[in-house]
Each structure stands twice: as structure tokens, then as C-alpha cells.
Amino acid sequence: MRTYDLPTLRRSTVGFDRLLNLVNDATVDDDNYPPFDVERTGEHQYRISLALAGFAPQDIDITAEQSVLVVEGRMAGKEDGDYLHQGISVLPFRRVLNLSEHMQVKDATFDNGLLTIVLMREVPEAMKPRRITIVGSGNESQKTENTQAA
Known part of the structure; x- marks a missing residue:
């Protein structure tokens, strides 16, 4: 680490x-709840994993707007039991993550209490750098000669 x-x-x-x-x-x-990891899985690909033991997929909302990712969870219909010890926390939570520009949410899966969100950085073609060719006076005269010879 x-x-x-x-x-x-x-x-x-x-x-x-x-x-x-x-x-x-x-x-x-x-705020350490819920615990999460951010992992780089490729040059432009990332994975966010949140540990959500006790939650079900229908208890979780994921919202992406511009450069902010919000993950919210609220346990629906959980009855309070007569616990002798309650160590599994199922508190409602709201986790806000600031994303870099051009980051898109590609996938979200929930398996074995682990929510995984896949992100991909996709820069629009208009924003990507492009190579500009430089034309000098020597190149222009050579192009003119080739055109006249044809």
C-alpha cells in the first residue's frame, strides 16, 4: 500500500x-462507513468497491451527475430483534465521491455483500490533443513543382 x-x-x-x-x-x-477501495484496473479504467454486508441491491441507490458519484444505502423493512450482540452495522449511509473530468460509470454489480462500480475515463474526440503538421516555404515550393509536373 x-x-x-x-x-x-x-x-x-x-x-x-x-x-x-x-x-x-x-x-x-x-467518515469510515462504509469502507471502500478505489483500484486502477487499466490505463483509463477504475473500480470502486464498497463493503455493504447486510444490504441488498434494492437497498442501494447510485447516482452519477457530472463529476460527482453518490452512493446511498438504507435498509428497508429491517425489524429490530432482541440482539445479544450486534456487530454488523447496517446504518443508513451516503458516500459522495468526486470524480475526475470525463469519468463515466460503466457497470455496477452487487455480490456477496460487495458493491463494485466500474468507471472508465473517456475523453471526447474534440478534447483530445491532435497533431498539427507544419508547412514550411520549402515544402510549399516542392508541392507546387509536383503539381505543375503532373
Whole structure:
């Protein structure tokens, strides 16, 4: 597992304050429920896994709007029993994840208490860098000669 010293990284960057603030906010442990992992599975593909023991797929809502992914869960119709010990937490939750630009949700599956969300970064063609050819005076005269010879 990698750990990053963000204050040291922050000193060597200019103009990336918003990005670093988002990363720093994501590392603050103010709400650990439900626990989740973010994993890079390819060059432009990511997987978010949330541990949701006790929940069913119909208890979970996933919403993606622009660059924000919201996962909410509320246990429906759970009766309070006479527990001697209750160690499995089934509290209602709301997890908000800030996504980078052009991130699209491709798939969501729920299996064995683990919610898996697959994300793909898809940059539109108009936003991708393109190569520009440079035409110099030497190239123009050569093209003109070839056209006249034909």
C-alpha cells in the first residue's frame, strides 16, 4: 500500500490547488462507513468497491451527475430483534465521491455483500490533443513543382 506526503507534494505544485484539495479531503478519516477501495484496473479504467454486508441491491441507490458519484444505502423493512450482540452495522449511509473530468460509470454489480462500480475515463474526440503538421516555404515550393509536373 502506498502512502503519500501531501504537504510536501503541495509545495512543488503551482496551479493544482483544487486537485490537491480534493485528494487531501479524500484522505481525511471523518467518515469510515462504509469502507471502500478505489483500484486502477487499466490505463483509463477504475473500480470502486464498497463493503455493504447486510444490504441488498434494492437497498442501494447510485447516482452519477457530472463529476460527482453518490452512493446511498438504507435498509428497508429491517425489524429490530432482541440482539445479544450486534456487530454488523447496517446504518443508513451516503458516500459522495468526486470524480475526475470525463469519468463515466460503466457497470455496477452487487455480490456477496460487495458493491463494485466500474468507471472508465473517456475523453471526447474534440478534447483530445491532435497533431498539427507544419508547412514550411520549402515544402510549399516542392508541392507546387509536383503539381505543375503532373
